[in-house]
Amino acid sequence: xxxxxxxxxxxxxxxxxxxxxxxxxxxxxxxxxxxxxxxxxxxxxxxxxxxxxxxxxxxxxxxxxxxxxxxxxxxxxxxxxxxxxxxxxxxxxxxxxxxxxxxxxxxxxxxxxxxxxxxxxxxxxxxxxxxxxxxxxxxxxxxxxxxxxxxxxxxxxxxxxxxxxxxxxxxxxxxxxxxxxxxxxxxxxxxxxxxxxxxxxxxxxxxxxxxxxxxxxxxxxxxxxxxxxxxxxxxxxxxxxxxxxxxxxxxxxxxxxxx
Amino acid sequence: xxxxxxxxxxxxxxxxxxxxxxxxxxxxxxxxxxxxxxxxxxxxxxxxxxxxxxxxxxxxxxxxxxxxxxxxxxxxxxxxxxxxxxxxxxxxxxxxxxxxxxxxxxxxxxxxxxxxxxxxxxxxxxxxxxxxxxxxxxxxxxxxxxxxxxxxxxxxxxxxxxxxxxxxxxxxxxxxxxxxxxxxxxxxxxxxxxxxxxxxxxxxxxxxxxxxxxxxxxxxxxxxxxxxxxxxxxxxxxxxxxxxxxxxxxxxxxxxxxxxxxxxxxxxxxxxxxxxxxxxxxxxxxxxxxxxxxxxxxxxxxxxxxxxxxxxxxxxxxxxxxxxxxxxxxxxxxxxxxxxx
Amino acid sequence: xxxxxxxxxxxxxxxxxxxxxxxxxxxxxxxxxxxxxxxxxxxxxxxxxxxxxxxxxxxxxxxxxxxxxxxxxxxxxxxxxxxxxxxxxxxxxxxxxxxxxxxxxxxxxxxxxxxxxxxxxxxxxxxxxxxxxxxxxxxxxxxxxxxxxxxxxxxxxxxxxxxxxxxxxxxxxxxxxxxxxxxxxxxxxxxxxxxxxxxxxxxxxxxxxxxxxxxxxxxxxxxxxxxxxxxxxxxxxxxxxxxxxxxxxxxxxxxxxxxxxxxxxxxxxxxxxxxxxxxxxxxx
Numbered sequence: 111x112x113x114x115x116x117x118x119x120x121x122x123x124x125x126x127x128x129x130x131x132x133x134x135x136x137x138x139x140x141x142x143x144x145x146x147x148x149x150x151x152x153x154x155x156x157x158x159x160x161x162x163x164x165x166x167x168x169x170x171x172x173x174x175x176x177x178x179x180x181x182x183x184x185x186x187x188x189x190x191x192x193x194x195x196x197x198x199x200x201x202x203x204x205x206x207x208x209x210x211x212x213x214x215x216x217x218x219x220x221x222x223x224x225x226x227x228x229x230x231x232x233x234x235x236x237x238x239x240x241x242x243x244x245x246x247x248x249x250x251x252x253x254x255x256x257x258x259x260x261x262x263x264x265x266x267x268x269x270x271x272x273x274x275x276x277x278x279x280x281x282x283x284x285x286x287x288x289x290x291x292x293x294x295x296x297x298x299x300x301x302x303x304x305x306x307x308x309x310x311x312x313x314x315x316x317x318x319x320x321x322x323x324x325x326x327x328x329x330x331x332x333x334x335x336x337x338x339x340x341x342x343x344x345x346x347x348x349x350x351x352x353x354x355x356x357x358x359x360x361x362x363x364x365x366x367x368x369x
Numbered sequence: 370x371x372x373x374x375x376x377x378x379x380x381x382x383x384x385x386x387x388x389x390x391x392x393x394x395x396x397x398x399x400x401x402x403x404x405x406x407x408x409x410x411x412x413x414x415x416x417x418x419x420x421x422x423x424x425x426x427x428x429x430x431x432x433x434x435x436x437x438x439x440x441x442x443x444x445x446x447x448x449x450x451x452x453x454x455x456x457x458x459x460x461x462x463x464x465x466x467x468x469x470x471x472x473x474x475x476x477x478x479x480x481x482x483x484x485x486x487x488x489x490x491x492x493x494x495x496x497x498x499x500x501x502x503x504x505x506x507x508x509x510x511x512x513x514x515x516x517x518x519x520x521x522x523x524x525x526x527x528x529x530x531x532x533x534x535x536x537x538x539x540x541x542x543x544x545x546x547x548x549x550x551x552x553x554x555x556x557x558x559x560x561x562x563x564x565x566x567x568x569x570x571x572x573x574x575x576x577x578x579x580x581x582x583x584x585x586x587x588x589x590x591x592x593x594x595x596x597x598x599x600x601x602x603x604x605x606x607x608x609x610x611x612x613x614x615x616x617x618x619x620x621x622x623x624x625x626x627x628x629x630x631x632x633x634x635x636x637x638x639x640x641x642x643x644x645x646x647x648x649x650x651x652x653x654x655x656x657x658x659x660x661x662x663x664x665x666x667x668x669x670x671x672x673x674x675x676x677x678x679x680x681x682x683x684x685x686x687x688x689x690x691x692x693x694x695x696x697x698x699x700x701x702x703x704x705x706x707x708x709x710x
Numbered sequence: 711x712x713x714x715x716x717x718x719x720x721x722x723x724x725x726x727x728x729x730x731x732x733x734x735x736x737x738x739x740x741x742x743x744x745x746x747x748x749x750x751x752x753x754x755x756x757x758x759x760x761x762x763x764x765x766x767x768x769x770x771x772x773x774x775x776x777x778x779x780x781x782x783x784x785x786x787x788x789x790x791x792x793x794x795x796x797x798x799x800x801x802x803x804x805x806x807x808x809x810x811x812x813x814x815x816x817x818x819x820x821x822x823x824x825x826x827x828x829x830x831x832x833x834x835x836x837x838x839x840x841x842x843x844x845x846x847x848x849x850x851x852x853x854x855x856x857x858x859x860x861x862x863x864x865x866x867x868x869x870x871x872x873x874x875x876x877x878x879x880x881x882x883x884x885x886x887x888x889x890x891x892x893x894x895x896x897x898x899x900x901x902x903x904x905x906x907x908x909x910x911x912x913x914x915x916x917x918x919x920x921x922x923x924x925x926x927x928x929x930x931x932x933x934x935x936x937x938x939x940x941x942x943x944x945x946x947x948x949x950x951x952x953x954x955x956x957x958x959x960x961x962x963x964x965x966x967x968x969x970x971x972x973x974x975x976x977x978x979x980x981x982x983x984x985x986x987x988x989x990x991x992x993x994x
Binding site: 620 | 718719720721722723725765767768769770771772791793794795796797808810929954955956958959961962963964965966968970971972973977
């Protein structure tokens with residue numbers, strides 16, 4: 111059953127390009143990857159990028175300038191499916207960190223003063239879905255290569271990819287790690303979607319939440335547990351902020367109301 | 370049952386000898402916890418290991434494995450490359466769990482993935498001294514008389530070795546120089562003393578009598594809701610449970626090709642999608658309902674089917690749940706006791 | 711012969727050919743398949759109420775009720791609603807393509823015990839799919855059953871599965887065929903209009919002790935139909951139904967279909983009696 115090859119594009123907006131790097135660094139998959147579709151655009155990997163209609167656009171990075179807003183809208187317009195990859199594209203990333211009441215305008219002012227921006231019109235950084243409809247999210251900082259290729263394989267077969275319905279803890283137990291929460295560390299594992307293979311806890315580093323929330327995160331129980339372990343609301347808040355851009359806060363409604 | 374003796378100083382030689390039958394696995398210490406690993410150097414085995422983080426089930430049905438390959442020509446079994454193994458260091462509770470799984474995977478349709486591994490696995494048990502989380506005395510799993518090939522009880526300077534199968538007998542006969550077949554009255558007395566000493570070490574008091582009825586009458590208890598509010602749905606309790614066999618199935622495609630593998634991966638009744646059907650209806654939307662399933666299964670329905678609970682008292686869930694929802698606290702709560710979990 | 715597999719692998723799908731397919735409604739299609747191995751096709755034994763696992767390589771596997779009758783051997787029929795990842799792909803299959811099927815699985819309706827008695831078949835929505843198997847079985851073995859009645863409630867005539875097939879039964883005098891729709895949007899509907907419960911008044915002169923009533927339909931339907939059946943004094947263990955659950959294996963291993971703590975729907979069900987339902991929690 112020979113299928114017509116799909117037209118695919120990969121784009122990077124504001125971010126470190128780490129997600130595209132994950133793909134490029136999957137040397138064992140690259141030949142199959144480039145053979146599996148017409149890769150019309152891959153901003154980090156090739157220079158002869160074409161701006162053609164696409165079956166699937168993969169977008170990395172958050173949107174932080176007016177020019178990017180227009181570009182992502184233009185990509186959306188010519189793409190049947192738009193997939194946000196990485197924490198920045200899905201949830202806003204560190205540059206969209208929740209910083210409380212102090213507004214973006216004031217922060218921008220205090221960093222850049224009255225400097226004139228020639229090439230760009232900066233705006234407050236936000237995830238992709240703040241500007242265009244996103245069909246599918248593949249989170250992570252960076253994304254997990256195996257998960258990317260599994261999702262990609264499903265999408266090019268035109269079927270909905272299956273994502274873990276369990277938190278990082280499940281993968282952490284599969285790897286036989288000692289539970290860092292039980293060791294009294296501020297680990298966000300129970301709130302965060304699996305898919306990363308519990309890579310941080312496997313190196314004794316507590317989860318900082320780069321894969322974003324798992325669908326039914328039990329926020330109040332995790333908070334009660336962390337407080338019982340002696341962490342203050344401010345400490346929990348600071349940890350959650352790292353990767354909890356506005357996108358996460360939206361899905362963990364009343365996050366700080368509960369503490 | 371046939372019993373022989375093995376001097377402690379001969380253990381290394383004996384394990385080297387049985388290692389010839391298959392790849393030797395045993396408990397080793399890694400970052401402060403015990404893990405079952407393939408043993409390169411017998412010195413690495415930690416004889417003081419109590420409960421390994423994951424139970425032996427990871428060797429009989431791994432967390433994730435390929436069931437078969439598919440391609441344009443159909444489906445092809447991938448059952449052939451299963452190695453022979455000797456697992457050393459399972460305790461009585463583990464072996465009881467093994468018996469439960471043996472029965473479960475044989476029921477109605479024999480599961481080839483389990484049995485191809487099981488039939489290539491030899492079990493050498495090792496005695497233990499319970500810690501403050503063990504309660505195998507309450508689940509009737511203090512001693513085992515089946516489910517192993519050999520079982521070693523630590524009686525000071527030697528092991529009393531029960532021979533539980535013809536394979537175990539072959540293993541013993543293969544190293545005649547290391548084995549003392551002369552088991553006398555004094556040895557058995559020592560064994561009985563050891564068992565008595567062991568049974569005095571249990572620190573948890575729990576009585577499972579009547580649990581099936583208590584569970585049946587507790588269907589509307591507020592306990593489920595209270596615990597459901599705490600549960601993180603992380604699945605840790607089911608992952609570490611030696612008798613939890615549930616799994617999910619997913620196809621993994623070779624990139625851009627019509628071929629791939631059908632993968633089987635541990636699932637958990639604590640996960641959101643466990644009872645979700647196509648079309649979106651979830652038969653256990655609430656966490657409380659999922660907890661009810663887990664504990665009804667372990668403490669009630671399983672007893673009705675197999676005459677014993679599906680809990681061996683190994684203490685792994687007590688050791689693992691970050692919010693203290695484990696068999697022990699659930700039993701106490703259902704029995705109406707105030708317990709802090 | 712070093713690593714010979716001793717146990718037959720019940721998880722391996724068998725190749726089946728898609729013989730025919732056509733729409734029953736917009737989102738429910740009819741699929742007729744046959745084992746590629748002709749001997750296998752002809753020797754396949756099953757009973758009404760059983761199901762099979764259908765595989766689409768690369769996507770997955772799901773359970774589907776058998777809609778054909780064992781009294782017409784060789785071909786297996788399914789009615790499949792397009793509702794998710796797997797059914798999306800099944801709907802893309804063309805006639806004569808090969809797919810993976812294994813089974814039959816589960817406990818079907820106890821037809822042996824039902825013989826000699828009256829049989830009332832009550833369908834709603836997709837419940838027509840498994841119950842068509844029982845209906846055809848009863849029609850093919852008409853002399854083994856006493857009174858035979860069919861009640862089928864659909865939203866509109868267009869939503870009625872197997873509409874032509876069932877309408878043709880209205881002309882027969884060996885089956886009481888009561889078809890109803892909530893709303894007749896065609897103006898040409900020859901059957902009843904209204905909820906299926908009102909049709910129970912037509913079931914007269916049935917000795918309840920000698921009657922089995924089988925109902926399959928959307929969850930909301932069971933309560934009302936069971937109430938009607940109880941009003942007729944049909945014993946609880948002679949009111950039968952079939953339940954839907956998530957299934958990943960079909961053979962009592964994966965765990966997803968467990969109800970009441972240790973009932974594997976795929977082994978002990980999917981058919982249950984109303985008595986089972988009342989003494990086991992969480993069935994409907």
